[in-house]
Amino acid sequence: MNILKTIKNGIINENPIFIQVIGMCPTLGVTTSAINGIGMGLATTFVLIGSNLVISLLRKFIPDKVRIPAFVVVIASFVTLIQFLLQAYLPDLNSALGLYIPLIVVNCIILARAEAFASKNNPIIASFDGLGMGLGFTMALTVIGAVREIIGSGSIFGFQLASAYQPMLIMIMPPGAFLTLAFLMVGFNVLKNKNKKSIQ
Amino acid sequence: MKNILKPGIRLFIICAISVLLLSVVSEMTKDVIKQQEIDAKAAAMKIVLPDATSFSDKTETGQSDVTAVYEAIDNGKTVGYVIESNSKGFGGAVNIMVGVSSDGVIEGVNILSHTETPGLGAKAVEPKFIDQYKGKKVDKTLVVVKGKVPEDSEIEAITASTITSRAVTTGVNNAVAYFNSNLSGGVTQ
Numbered sequence: 001m002n003i004l005k006t007i008k009n010g011i012i013n014e015n016p017i018f019i020q021v022i023g024m025c026p027t028l029g030v031t032t033s034a035i036n037g038i039g040m041g042l043a044t045t046f047v048l049i050g051s052n053l054v055i056s057l058l059r060k061f062i063p064d065k066v067r068i069p070a071f072v073v074v075i076a077s078f079v080t081l082i083q084f085l086l087q088a089y090l091p092d093l094n095s096a097l098g099l100y101i102p103l104i105v106v107n108c109i110i111l112a113r114a115e116a117f118a119s120k121n122n123p124i125i126a127s128f129d130g131l132g133m134g135l136g137f138t139m140a141l142t143v144i145g146a147v148r149e150i151i152g153s154g155s156i157f158g159f160q161l162a163s164a165y166q167p168m169l170i171m172i173m174p175p176g177a178f179l180t181l182a183f184l185m186v187g188f189n190v191l192k193n194k195n196k197k198s199i200q
Numbered sequence: 201m202k203n204i205l206k207p208g209i210r211l212f213i214i215c216a217i218s219v220l221l222l223s224v225v226s227e228m229t230k231d232v233i234k235q236q237e238i239d240a241k242a243a244a245m246k247i248v249l250p251d252a253t254s255f256s257d258k259t260e261t262g263q264s265d266v267t268a269v270y271e272a273i274d275n276g277k278t279v280g281y282v283i284e285s286n287s288k289g290f291g292g293a294v295n296i297m298v299g300v301s302s303d304g305v306i307e308g309v310n311i312l313s314h315t316e317t318p319g320l321g322a323k324a325v326e327p328k329f330i331d332q333y334k335g336k337k338v339d340k341t342l343v344v345v346k347g348k349v350p351e352d353s354e355i356e357a358i359t360a361s362t363i364t365s366r367a368v369t370t371g372v373n374n375a376v377a378y379f380n381s382n383l384s385g386g387v388t389q
Contacts, residue, residue, distance in 0.1 A: 032318040062214070063207035070214050077218035081225055088229035091236045153319050169360060172319035 003128045010132025016109045017140035017181075018188040023109040027141060028177040030100065034157050037145025038138060040100045045134025047082065047104050051075045052118040052130035059119045071114040079105045109137060140184075147180050148172055245270060245282045248299025248308035252279050265371075266378040278302060281383050283375040284312070289367035291315040294324075296368060298375035304338040304384065309372055314364075321364030329358055329365070338376045338384075342369050 016022050023044075030040045054074055055062070062070045083101045086094040094101075104110065113133055118126040146156060152171025154161050170176050245255050252272035259269045268284040280301040286293050292315040299307040309330055316322045323329060332355050336342060340353040344365045350356040357365035 036318075058214070061210060063210050065203075065207040066211045070211055073211075073215055073218050077222055080222055084222075084225045084229045084233070087236065088232040091240070095240075167319075169319065173317070 003125065006125055006128045007132035007135070010129060010134070011136040011139060012192060014133075015136040015140060015188070016112075016133055017137060017144075018185050019192075020112070021185075022112050023107050023137060026100075026103055026107055027144065027181065028174065030103070031141055031145040031148055031177060031180075032172045033149040033153065033155075034142055034146040037141035037143075039097050040103070041134070041138025041141040043097050043100050044104050044107055044109070045131065045138055047075070047079055048110055048113060048134040048137075049127050049130035050082075051078050051110055052113055052126040053123050054078065055114045055118040056121060056123040056126035062119070067115070067119065068111075071111055071119075075110050075114070076105050109133060144177075144180050144184060147184065148176055152176055244297055244310055244312060245272070245299070247310045248297050249280050249282055249301070250307065251301070252282075255282065261378070263378075265374045269378075269383070272299070280307065281379060283378060285371045285375040285378070287367045287371040287374065289314055289316050290321050290361070290363040291317060294364070294367045294371060296371045296375075298333075298372055300338060300376065300379045300383075304379075306333050306336045306338065306372070306376070309333040309368070311368065316361070316364045321358065321361040323358050323361065324364050324368050329356075330368075332356065333372055338379055341373050341376075344369050 010016070014020055017024075017027055026040055026044070030036045051071075051074060055071060058070075058074070079101060083094075086097070086101065113129060117129045121129070148171045150156055150161065151168050152173075154163075154165040154167040168176075171180065242255060246252065249272045251274055253274045254272075256271035256273065259271075261267060261269060265287065266283060266285045270282040271278055272280045272282055280299060283298045283300065284295065285298065286295045288294070294314045294316070295312040297310045297312055299309070301307050311325050311330065314322070314324070316324065332350070333342070336353070342353055342355050344357050344362065345354045346357040346359075346362060348356075355365065355369050
């Protein structure tokens, strides 16, 4: 599997949100605005690339019987390390992303890619799988966040849209998350299948 | 036996190396992080009392609602106090800093931390809400109102977030009450 195909796979064919339907907790929880979506997505992408790389490098060393605990230790350590470094050397970025960093440890996507891909492929392709999945995740989160923010807060990236618009508050609460996710998932799959049909 | 020992040992090695790495980075960054926290605190205090150039060390009050006081100093003179207080919001504790000048005027309120709902209670940090406290005198208890233009001792609630609005106001009132009973020895009447 070459590199471009791997990246495209993570964004479209096996998009973690719209196709694999994993990582639902952060997807539903932090997409109250577009900027939140981007922030969480990019932070997760960074961790994904790193953890995929490390786990792929260790894939011959980690015994099959204890692979899950081993993966979790690697992922949690990686995230904690990043948190220390952010707190110390990039404090502004840390306060912008602060809440999301610990949440990344419990993101299914990271463990899923470690198990399904990183532990079975070489480090280079594993890193790019991390990149592709991360980008697909970020794209999905940003779109969901944007939709919820526009309808639920009347703004986009913090910029107020029509000031006469009375926002539909339910969109920035949990029910709105489920609704937005459902409709976008349908839309994504319809577009993806339409594309497939026209290629055939 | 070997089936259990080999995976066990390898897992142990992975954990040991992770812990080693983490403790090294933790030690390395410990002091820098401490300094960041001090700087952030000072910056936060300057928001609520802009006239001050330096702040004293923290004085713990031993209370649970008003937790700490810092003296704000400019040119060797005390210009006011920064008072930390916390109250119960909708989603958890709301921690605020209130800057009160020596002549009994609220110079600013800053929300240090909260877990209020985004888009609703979380709007309390926006100037539209939080700036309402600026300029209020310490001689009155503030009350939250909705649906009307707020008067001098009134704070207009955030739409659909009355609980959060009340929580912040309670925190401010508690800080002001503490100022009036403990610190207004410095108030010039």
